[in-house]
Amino acid sequence: xxxxxxxxxxxxxxxxxxxxxxxxxxxxxxxxxxxxxxxxxxxxxxxxxxxxxxxxxxxxxxxxxxxxxxxxxxxxxxxxxxxxxxxxxxxxxxxxxxxxxxxxxxxxxxxxxxxxxxxxxxxxxxxxxxxxxxxxxxxxxxxxxxxxxxxxxxxxxxxxxxxxxxxxxxxxxxxxxxxxxxxxxxxxxxxxxxxxxxxxxxxxxxxxxxxxxxxxxxxxxxxxxxxxxxxxxxxxxxxxxxxxxxxxxxxxxxxxxxxxxxxxxxxxxxxxxxxxxxxxxxxxxxxxxxxxxxxxxxxxxxxxxxxxxxxxxxxxxxxxxxxxxxxxxxxxxxxxxxxxxxxxxxxxxxxxxxxxxxxxxxxxxxx
Ligand SMILES: *Cc1c(COP(=O)(O)O)cnc(C)c1O
Numbered sequence: 001x002x003x004x005x006x007x008x009x010x011x012x013x014x015x016x017x018x019x020x021x022x023x024x025x026x027x028x029x030x031x032x033x034x035x036x037x038x039x040x041x042x043x044x045x046x047x048x049x050x051x052x053x054x055x056x057x058x059x060x061x062x063x064x065x066x067x068x069x070x071x072x073x074x075x076x077x078x079x080x081x082x083x084x085x086x087x088x089x090x091x092x093x094x095x096x097x098x099x100x101x102x103x104x105x106x107x108x109x110x111x112x113x114x115x116x117x118x119x120x121x122x123x124x125x126x127x128x129x130x131x132x133x134x135x136x137x138x139x140x141x142x143x144x145x146x147x148x149x150x151x152x153x154x155x156x157x158x159x160x161x162x163x164x165x166x167x168x169x170x171x172x173x174x175x176x177x178x179x180x181x182x183x184x185x186x187x188x189x190x191x192x193x194x195x196x197x198x199x200x201x202x203x204x205x206x207x208x209x210x211x212x213x214x215x216x217x218x219x220x221x222x223x224x225x226x227x228x229x230x231x232x233x234x235x236x237x238x239x240x241x242x243x244x245x246x247x248x249x250x251x252x253x254x255x256x257x258x259x260x261x262x263x264x265x266x267x268x269x270x271x272x273x274x275x276x277x278x279x280x281x282x283x284x285x286x287x288x289x290x291x292x293x294x295x296x297x298x299x300x301x302x303x304x305x306x307x308x309x310x311x312x313x314x315x316x317x318x319x320x321x322x323x324x325x326x327x328x329x330x331x332x333x334x335x336x337x338x339x340x341x342x343x344x345x346x347x348x349x350x351x352x353x354x355x356x357x358x359x360x361x362x363x364x365x366x367x
Contacts, residue, residue, distance in 0.1 A: 002304045002344050002353045005184050009348035014244055021236035031232050033212070040235035043242055044179070045197055047162070048171040052204035054196040055230030056211045059158040059180020062194040063091035063128065065228070066154050066176035069196070069206040072097050076125040077324070079151075081111040082314035083333045084130045088156050089314045089323075091178075092128060100124070101315050101325040106332045107272040109286065109340065110137055113145060115326045126152040131160035131170055133309070134186065134252075134283035137275055139165045139173050146174075154178065157197075159283035161186040162249045165276070171197040176207075181238060186252070186283050187245055189234040248347040252282040255345045255354050259285055262358045267291065267366050284309055285345035291366045292341050299343075302360035307342045 025036060037055045045053035056062050072078065073096040080088055082101045092099040102115040110132055129142055146153040153174035157163075160170040161179065171177020181193035196207045206223075209216055214225025260270060269288040274280035286309060289295045299306050313333040314320050343357055 002349070002356060004305050004307050004342070004344050005346050006348045007183065007188075011244075014240065017240045018237045021240050022233055025233045025236045028232070033229050034232050036232040036235040036239065037230050040230070040239050041195065043239060044195055047242065047245075048169045048177065048197045050169075050172050050177070050197045050199045052198050052201065054198075054204055054207040054211060055235060056194045056196060056207075057228035057230065058192040059156075059178060059182060059185075059194040060087035060091045060094075061211070061226060061228035062178035062180065062196045063088065063154065063156060064094045065207050065210045065226070066178050066196050066198075066203075067092065067095040067097060067126065067128075068210055069203045070126065070152050070154070070175055072125050072152065075123065077121055077123040078126045078128055079116050079119045079124060080128040080156075081130055081132070081333070082320075082325075082330055083109050083111075083310060083336055084132060084156065084314065085158065085310070086314060086317060087158075087180075088128060088130055089320060093319070097125070098123075099320075099323050101323055101330060103326050103328070103330045104332045104336060106336060108135060108137060109133065109271060109336050110135060112332070113138065113141055115328070116145065118326045118328060119324070120149060124149065124151060126154055128154045128156055129174070130156040130158075131163055133271075133286055134159050134163055134281035135274060136160060136163045136165040136170055136279045139168070143173060158182070158185060160281060161283075162245060163281045164278045172199070175200060176203060181234070186249065186281055187238065187241060189238055191231075191234060193230055193234040193238065195230070249281050251347040251349075252345055253277070253280075255349055256280075256282040256285050258351075258354050259343065259345070259358065263287070263361050265362055265364060267295070267364050268361055282345050284342045286340050286342050287361075288336070288339045289341055290339055292339050294367060295361070295364050296341060298364050299357075299360050302356065304357050304360050305344060308337075308340060309342050310340075311337055313337045
């Protein structure tokens, strides 16, 4: 079976280096918020080209803390997309703010700026921009939109490790960037992990308090914080894995380029090409197919796993049925949810695996 992710196929060299890292943590006797976390925070902030990294428990908390550190909460509206992981919207709700859903551009599945404009109100305080599937686009236009409307820009970078746009890394455009290191992400931990990255020293300080019970100094709690700290063992292992990341991203692009060159089918449509090579890191390789469910069955028959990102847009989820949205509706998000399908695209794939996927797609004839 060609899997969507195949962690067991990672190199022995990586595995040994990680086991050494785990041993180092066990021997240190210090397990939460220690030197490994500090080192990883520094390394990841450096990778993102920003001054501060604040390690947290997961990507959703990184978003909630970013919002709360910016004082965004009850009464405030935050524009985002319904075509994302549920965590994006849940984080806004958890922060006490009100999500307002903008539709997507059908060519990329990214939030549409035109739709976001229709979502503006006097209560709009921020945009959570999701670099969906690993794509960054039009960052100058989003930055300008936020500036003109006095909105904070928060980047949801959970799928965009190492993506850049005109030389600037994901997470360095907004007031804050929120990363997830969930195991399947481009940089994945061995459990839950996340990070807030920012150039804003005040925001970084507040985020550090908020992740640790709102504690300013031991036993002094100045804020209603959370418990969402990064474990030493995850930080130590992620520090090892960072060294393999650029090689992994190159392989993801490789696989994607083979798909783009070799998939020929009138049943399958590609998303728009990235604006520049480095602006897409192919966390997911997504195509569109009107007979998506049949294609998925056919792939499975050829021993190819596939997944749908995402089959149900956020506004169709129970807690979100009455969320505010683009007055023109969310038609493109709904359509995309019905036709999108993600093909395996990960660094452990062999050329042979890629060939099997191409062949399986190309031989799909539909109903
Ligand atoms: C994975 C993901 C998240 C949530 O990250 P967790 O670490 O699972 O909390 C948020 N946004 C997007 C776009 C994601 O893909």
